[in-house]
Structures are given as structure tokens and as C-alpha cells.
Amino acid sequence: MPGNSSSPTYRHGEPCWADVQTRDVAAAKDFYGAVFGWRFEDLPTSDGRSYAKAFLGGDLVATIAPQNPHQESLGTQAKWNIYLAAEDAKAIAEEAAQLGGTVQFGPEQVEDTGVMVFLDPPGGGTTGVWQPGTHIGSGRYNEAGALSWAELLTPEPQAAVGFFQQLFGHEVTEYPQDDGGTYTTLMVGSAEVAGIAATEDEPGWHIYFGATDVAETVRKAVAAGAEVLIEPDVSDPDAPGATATLKDPQGGVFSLLEV
Numbered sequence: 463m464p465g466n467s468s469s470p471t472y473r474h475g476e477p478c479w480a481d482v483q484t485r486d487v488a489a490a491k492d493f494y495g496a497v498f499g500w501r502f503e504d505l506p507t508s509d510g511r512s513y514a515k516a517f518l519g520g521d522l523v524a525t526i527a528p529q530n531p532h533q534e535s536l537g538t539q540a541k542w543n544i545y546l547a548a549e550d551a552k553a554i555a556e557e558a559a560q561l562g563g564t565v566q567f568g569p570e571q572v573e574d575t576g577v578m579v580f581l582d583p584p585g586g587g588t589t590g591v592w593q594p595g596t597h598i599g600s601g602r603y604n605e606a607g608a609l610s611w612a613e614l615l616t617p618e619p620q621a622a623v624g625f626f627q628q629l630f631g632h633e634v635t636e637y638p639q640d641d642g643g644t645y646t647t648l649m650v651g652s653a654e655v656a657g658i659a660a661t662e663d664e665p666g667w668h669i670y671f672g673a674t675d676v677a678e679t680v681r682k683a684v685a686a687g688a689e690v691l692i693e694p695d696v697s698d699p700d701a702p703g704a705t706a707t708l709k710d711p712q713g714g715v716f717s718l719l720e721v
Contacts, residue, residue, distance in 0.1 A: 465554050465601045472547035472604040474649070475630035478599030479592055481525040483533065484540035484712045487514055490526045493710050496686040497672065497679060498607035500524070521601025522607045538694050539713025543580075543668040544612045545590030546630065546656075551577040554591050554629060559598060560585075561628050562621075569593075583625040585618025588663035610719045611670035613657030618647065672721035676704040679718055687698055687711040694718075708716045 472478035482591035484490045491502050491514050500516040500523070506514055506661050510659045513527040529538060545675050552569045558581045559565055566588060568579035575597035582588050592599065614620045632648040632655075639645055647654040673679040676694045684690060692707035704720040 470598075472594070473650050474547060474549045474627075475632055475650050475679075476547050476548040476592070477544050477609065478611050479524075479590070479597075480542055480600070481527055481614075482542045482620070482714050483527050485529050485534055485538075486712055486713060487512065487526050487528050490514075490540065490712055490714075491516075492711065493683075493686045493688070493712075494524075494526070497683045497688075500607065502526075518602055518605075520609045522597075523600045525601055531652055540710060541659075542667070542669045542714055542716055543588070543590050543593040544656075544669060545578075545599070546593045548579075548593045548630075550589050551579045551593035552638050553581045555581065556665040557629055558625075563625060582623040583614075583616070585616040586614045587614045587622065587667060589614070589664050589667065600699070604721055606672045606674045606721060608672055609669065610672035610721055611657070613659060613668050613670075614665070615659055615661035615663070615668055617661060618664040619644070619658050619660045620710055624647075626658075636702075668715070668717065670717045670719040672703070673678065673718040674721065675705050676718045676720050680706050681710065683708050685708075692717075 477688045481675055488615045494500050502514040502516055504512045504514050513525055515522055516524040555569050562584045562663050564582040566580040570578050572578055574595050576595040577593040579591040580588055600609050604610045623634055626648055635647045637645045644657045648656045689709040691709055694704050694706040705717055707717045711714050
């Protein structure tokens with residue numbers, strides 16, 4: 463894990479970046495600006511619309527992008543994407559296909575910023591892969607208002623764990639759960655960098671943003687139009703910090719993690 467740093471670096475297989483696709487970029491800017499204090503820079507897209515770079519202080523921490531016309535026509539809710547850092551995105555895409563994954567997009571060179579791939583592991587859960595060029599990833603990690611954790615929720619957790627172990631070389635740690643299941647963390651070196659858990663719902667990555675005061679951040683989010691899906695949990699004194707799960711006004715689901 464990059465840890466608390468205003469200038470993090472990301473190793474092969476670590477979550478390094480997040481972006482959200484939404485039907486209303488302006489409304490999303492209003493919401494996340496109110497919740498996290500982000501400031502924005504608008505840039506044009508090739509189809510005449512715009513997307514927004516989100517900054518915390520002077521550091522780039524996320525982007526807010528418009529949905530494509532097909533997503534808009536289906537009424538798709540906003541969705542946060544997670545990207546894992548890769549030394550060679552093309553090699554990852556080729557290996558993923560051999561391991562039973564599905565490459566959905568790329569490899570695509572994004573000007574001089576890097577190379578992007580989207581792939582699905584067995585069981586689903588679209589995963590971004592980012593080979594850095596001039597853009598390393600989030601300028602902050604594990605700080606208030608920045609990407610702090612990510613976990614893949616999938617109906618096939620064992621298959622997903624094996625897939626990422628082979629694809630990125632992750633080691634794993636398993637934590638038995640009260641319901642009889644297992645929460646598995648992916649490791650880079652000795653650091654736990656992401657989680658994998660079972661779900662009966664649609665597979666996908668779930669993002670956590672840091673918060674110094676989870677309850678206060680929830681209040682800000684509700685005032686800005688969020689729906690609280692899971693109230694702040696401070697019941698377990700052995701847990702690393704309070705958490706809460708929210709849905710933004712465009713349907714994007716994310717959690718808060720006390721840092």
C-alpha cells in the first residue's frame with residue numbers, strides 16, 4: 463500500500479486510480495466538492511462534452527467523466543472504476559485472456575499519460591489496469607478525500623483470487639467471517655492492497671475514500687443529496703476505523719474509511 467503520502471508511488475498490482483462515470487458531470491462535481499472539498503478542472507471530450515479532473519489541494523485524485531450514449535439510454539447509474547497499476551498493460555491483457563478473464567477494452571494508449579485496459583476476471587467485476595506514463599495515479603492515497611481502499615465483490619471469490627494471484631503475482635491473506643465466508647486480501651510484498659469478498663449481487667469493485675471524521679462526512683454527504691446505505695460503524699474496537707456506505711445523487715456507491 464502506498465500509505466499516507468502526498469506523492470505516492472504504486473507497485474505492480476496496487477490500486478492506483480479511480481474515476482466515476484455519471485450522467486451529470488456538473489451535479490457530480492457539486493456533490494463531491496461539497497463532501498471532500500475537491501476542486502475541478504474541466505476538459506473537453508472528443509464528442510463535445512466535458513469531463514472534470516478532481517484535485518485535493520494541488521494533487522489530482524480522481525476524474526469525473528460523462529457516461530457514453532449507450533449507458534445514458536439504458537439509464538445506467540453512476541459507477542466508480544478502480545485501476546490496478548501494471549508494468550506492462552499489454553502483457554496483462556494477453557495473460558488475462560489465457561487465465562479465463564475477458565478483455566473488455568484496450569490496451570489503449572492515452573496520449574502520453576499511460577496505457578489503459580479494462581478486463582473482467584472469472585465471475586465478473588470489471589477491473590481497470592493502468593500502465594503509467596506521465597500520469598502515475600492518484601496524487602494522494604489513504605488520506606481524507608482520497609482513494610484509501612478497494613475491494614472486489616464477486617459471486618466467484620475463489621476464482622477471482624486465483625486469477626489475480628496468477629495475473630499480478632499477489633500473495634493473499636484470508637480472514638474467516640462470521641457468516642462462514644472468507645474475506646481475502648491481495649498483497650504486494652508485505653502490504654495488503656485490496657480485498658475480495660463474496661456477493662450475491664452484481665459483481666464489481668467497491669471504492670473507499672478516506673475521512674478523518676466519518677460521521678461528519680456522512681452528514682455533509684446527506685446534506686448534498688446522498689443516500690446512506692450503511693450507517694457509520696464504530697462498534698468494533700479492533701477494526702481499523704469507522705466506515706459508512708453512501709450512494710451519490712446519480713447512483714454511484716462508495717464507502718468512507720476513517721484515516
